Amino acid sequence: MPHARTLLRFASRLTGNSIHAEDLVQETLLLAWRGFGQFAPGTNARAWLFRILVNVFRQQKRKRRLSVATEPLAHAVPAAQASIHETVEVMQALDRLGSDQRMVLLLAAVEGFTCREISGILDIPIGTVMSRLSRAREAMRELLAEVVR
């Protein structure tokens, strides 16, 4: 099932809860399956799936008042290369960002989307993506410096 693992990785960091993350991806992929007719062939399928996921996340958040990123998920999302110590530091810093900044940073740095693609996924102007990304990177640098101290 293409993109299920990248969606789950993003959802895990977004919700901070592996059960909610699985629910979110499950709902996303079922909606995509049922609404596949709305997908424009030739466009970016991965960005389309992430856009659905973000919309479902926003709806669920409104409904459930999800507490975002309250527990580390080192056990659920394995680190790529960093040590466990480094991973925990990065996650602690990331979890202290607001959800808007965390979303753009994850989409850009981890998922590799361009600013234009992020603008489509989050349905916000590209200028907003750029400013959120700049502020998120700045905040992360300061938070990581704090965590390390």
Next chain:
Amino acid sequence: MNDCAAIWMRTPLYLSAEMEAGERTAFEAHIARCPACARKIAEDRNLDAALRSALGGLPDASRLEQFLQRKIAADRRRRHQAWAGAIAASLALLAVGLMAWARFTRPPQSFADAALDHRTEVIERQPRHWRSGDMELAGLAAKTGLQPGQATALGAAGYRLERAKICGIAGRRMLHLVFSNGTRTYSIFVSSHLAPVETVRTVRQGAEQVAGFETGHFLGLVVSDGSAAECAELAYAAARRL
């Protein structure tokens, strides 16, 4: 591009390689001579690398994938079942429609039986045991629930009740009355019957025109060789007297 603030604002586009060639050249020219901007961009790159390193691993989604495959298969089955259900419902509706169409367009059996009786017994004069005496006619009429004199009065103006007998029409006992004005003859079949509405319906049955009517208490059939309108008029005339 010399303003450091502008450089920092455009850095996300540079890092995601979305900058057009001209702007990228100017951007790189600035960071080549601005150590502060160069350091900031290097820090952003390092931060992204650290995030990818810490969070770039892919989680195991096999349980989720299995669950989704089951769910999608069930979804497919449900859709097929919904289609099958819709088709079955449409076919059932069509069958009911056809039955209703047949029910309301095909003349009832009683019309065909009455026309046949009229043809064989009145026009072809096949031998039957008719009653024609006043007492006998009154007796048959009473058995059908008609008031004394009512059977005679069912005929249209100028027609006289000539003879009568009890016959079976579509499984129902009916009084067959034959009226004549000397040149033309027609039949009225009557039986007692409780009907919710009063109706008259005419149908061509071979050479005969049949008009069926229902009053509050009687069911009647008029068979004549006239037109539908004439037959209906004879039926109305009889129905008014019942």
